[in-house]
Amino acid sequence: MDIQVSIQPEDFDIxxxxxxxxxxxxxxxxxxxxxxxxxxxxAGQALEAMELEHYPGMTxxxxxxxxxxxxxxxPVMSARVVHRVxxxxxxxxxxxxxxxxxxxxxxxxxxxxxxxxxxxSAPFWKKEFTGSGAHWVEERASDVQRRNRWS
Amino acid sequence: MDIQVSIQPEDFDIxxxxxxxxxxxxxxxxxxxxxxxxxxxxAGQALEAMELEHYPGMTxxxxxxxxxxxxxxxPVMSARVVHRVxxxxxxxxxxxxxxxxxxxxxxxxxxxxxxxxxxxSAPFWKKEFTGSGAHWVEERASDVQRRNRWS
Amino acid sequence: MAVRIVFxxxxxxxxxxxxxxxxxxxxQETVASLREKLAREQFPESGAVLLADTVLAAVNQVMAQPExxxxxxxxxxxxxxxxxx
Amino acid sequence: MAVRIVFxxxxxxxxxxxxxxxxxxxxQETVASLREKLAREQFPESGAVLLADTVLAAVNQVMAQPExxxxxxxxxxxxxxxxxx
Numbered sequence: 001m002d003i004q005v006s007i008q009p010e011d012f013d014i015x016x017x018x019x020x021x022x023x024x025x026x027x028x029x030x031x032x033x034x035x036x037x038x039x040x041x042x043a044g045q046a047l048e049a050m051e052l053e054h055y056p057g058m059t060x061x062x063x064x065x066x067x068x069x070x071x072x073x074x075p076v077m078s079a080r081v082v083h084r085v086x087x088x089x090x091x092x093x094x095x096x097x098x099x100x101x102x103x104x105x106x107x108x109x110x111x112x113x114x115x116x117x118x119x120x121s122a123p124f125w126k127k128e129f130t131g132s133g134a135h136w137v138e139e140r141a142s143d144v145q146r147r148n149r150w151s
Numbered sequence: 152m153d154i155q156v157s158i159q160p161e162d163f164d165i166x167x168x169x170x171x172x173x174x175x176x177x178x179x180x181x182x183x184x185x186x187x188x189x190x191x192x193x194a195g196q197a198l199e200a201m202e203l204e205h206y207p208g209m210t211x212x213x214x215x216x217x218x219x220x221x222x223x224x225x226p227v228m229s230a231r232v233v234h235r236v237x238x239x240x241x242x243x244x245x246x247x248x249x250x251x252x253x254x255x256x257x258x259x260x261x262x263x264x265x266x267x268x269x270x271x272s273a274p275f276w277k278k279e280f281t282g283s284g285a286h287w288v289e290e291r292a293s294d295v296q297r298r299n300r301w302s
Numbered sequence: 303m304a305v306r307i308v309f310x311x312x313x314x315x316x317x318x319x320x321x322x323x324x325x326x327x328x329x330q331e332t333v334a335s336l337r338e339k340l341a342r343e344q345f346p347e348s349g350a351v352l353l354a355d356t357v358l359a360a361v362n363q364v365m366a367q368p369e370x371x372x373x374x375x376x377x378x379x380x381x382x383x384x385x386x387x
Numbered sequence: 388m389a390v391r392i393v394f395x396x397x398x399x400x401x402x403x404x405x406x407x408x409x410x411x412x413x414x415q416e417t418v419a420s421l422r423e424k425l426a427r428e429q430f431p432e433s434g435a436v437l438l439a440d441t442v443l444a445a446v447n448q449v450m451a452q453p454e455x456x457x458x459x460x461x462x463x464x465x466x467x468x469x470x471x472x
Contacts, residue, residue, distance in 0.1 A: 015166040018186065022242070029190040032183070032262075034255060035169065036472055039180040052471070053396055055464060058448035083471065091173070095472050104185060104266055104387075105297065111183075112259050115472060123445070123464075124471025125396035136397045139441075139468035146256065187387055203386070204311050206379060209363035234386060246387050255472075266387060272365070274379075275386025276311035287312045290356075290383035 001071045002078035005063045007054055009086040011093060021078050021100040028077050028100040032107035034115050040090040042137075045130040052085045052094070055123035059083070066117040070099070073113070074106035081114065083124065113150055120147040152222045153229035156214045158205055160237040163247060172229050172251040179228050179251040183258035185266050191241035193288075196281040203236045203245070206274035210234070217268040221250070224264070225257035232265065234275065264301055271298040303329060303374040307340065310381035316351045333359045334368035336378060356383055388414060388459040392425065395466035401436045418444045419453035421463060441468055 002023070006012075014035065022028050038050050067079045076099055083095045097114050101107040119140075126137040153174070157163075165186065173179050189201050218230045233247045248265050252258040270291075277288040308321045322344065326336075337359070341349030351357075359366045360379040372378055393406045407429065411421075422444065426434030436442075444451045445464040457463055 013166070014169060015164065018165060022188070027191060029188055031186045031188070033186075034259070035182045035184075036255070037173070037180055037182070039253065040178060054471070055393070055395055055445070055448070055466070058445055058464070061448055062450075102190065104187070104263075105293075108185070108259070108263050108266075112255075115255055115259075119472040120469065121450070122471050123395065123466060123469050125467065126470045127396075136467065137470040139470055142256075205386070206308070206310055206360070206363070206381070209360055209379070212363055213365075270387040271384065273386050274310065274360070274381060274384050276382065277385045278311070287382070288385040290385055 001068075001076060003064060003067045003071070004080045005060050005067065006080075006082045007056070007059050007085055008082065009084060011084070012082045012096060014093075014096060017080055017082065017096055018098055021080055021098050023078065027102060029102050030104040030107040031098060031100045032104065032111040033096065033098040034111055035093055036095040038088045038090050038092050038094055042128055042130070045132065047090050047128055047130055049090075049129045050088045050094075051127040051129070052088065053125045053127070054083075054085050059123050062122045063118060066114055066121065069117070070110040070113045074101065074110045076101050076106060076110045079110065079114065081118070083118075083122075085124070116143070116147045116150065119143045152219075152227060154215060154218045154222070155231045156211050156218065157231075157233045158207070158210050158236055159233065160235060162235070162244060163233045165244075165247060168231055168233065168247055169249055172231055172249050174229065174251075178253060180253050181255040181258040182249060182251045183255065183262040184247065184249040185262055186244055187246040189239045189241050189243050189245060193279055193281070196283065198241050198279055198281055200241075200280045201239045201245075202278040202280070203239065204276045204278070205234075205236050210274050213273045214265075214269060217265055217272060220268075221261040221264045225252065225261045226254075227252050227257060227261045230261065230265065232269070234269075234273075236275070267294070267298045267301065270294045303331065303372075305331070305336065305372060305374070306377040308377065308379045310379065312382050313351060313357065313380055317345050317348050319345075331372040332368065333361065333366050333370045333372060333378065336372050337368075337380065340380075352380060357381070358383065388416065388457075390416070390421065390457060390459070391462040392421075393462065393464045395464065397467050398436060398442065398465055402430050402433050404430075416457040417453065418446065418451050418455050418457060418463065421457050422453075422465065425465075437465060442466070443468065
């Protein structure tokens, strides 16, 4: 199992990330990916920017742990997670998760599992800037529900 | 809903396909994708090549129909499917499905639904070439089971 | 009635035929009746493969059940289970 | 005992503090007892936010329950529910 986790302010190249998932042995028949973007509005208000804070060290560790748990449940061949921090504008990429496996069932399930736990267990915090000021994003109850369906 | 379906012998650029999914309005917060590759072996035998046959016209129609059904079940903003035909070598891309939505739940579910129906309902046939000759790939019972869980 | 018939994949190979224009005397056919006539009349040697339980059919490029009616000018396809993706 | 304390996001803003080195007299602390002492002694004005039900804690960068023991040299973090992805 090849796991790579990167927390970075810079944007990323999804074609390059996906190519890096494949070992070259042509054993991987399936790659499932997820990309999260900054939406242009929140609760009807236009968003000017978003700021992402994280807990350096713990964030990397907790995501690696989530990916390892996914790899125990499904036959994953490799997985990569990239999550940006710092100030982001609407339309910018925030997160990318890619999972390679022999078959699509494992690739889809592991990718979704990683996203569900990342949303609820990895120490990131979003602050939104709108015309009427800045506010911290609140936890979505539906995210917690989605995570709990795996346990 | 923006739907595009392409059946082609040529390879494709996943970064370009994903960029084309996004309308520029920054309403899409989530993109789920699936890429299928030619595996290097089948039932323990090394694969030399694969040939993909399709039913021109019906294939495009049936995939468009599958995507429209997905868009009725989940709030999908855009979806693209590219499927290659002709002769492919191990490690080459066969299929790409990308779905953009406001939230990840819909993007993941629609992407998986499209793949499950594509596997069992779109008129494609795979022929594998190994050292001991050529044979047509048989339907996987697990693919039919996976499709049936949506109905 | 005139019907355009197409075959794909292993069925195309086994029947050694990609397509044919079929002329029927009866004004009424179904996918099932057409399939039986084709197997018996057009492919007396290899026709058994066309009657296998797993064979699927489409009328005018839409999946069809055995009891579906076939009309003059239709395109009727027969093929094995699909294996794309 | 000496403990490194870190705060994140809204909690960091409300307490106007990113991190502090805390020196305790008691040889035994838990996440819960540490949290109460911090709120009372270090942040007598703004400390209530630290006691909110939703506040999460980590010890040495691993999520921790209130009853978890805190040892000399540990890094203890307090933060609101996470909202990444």
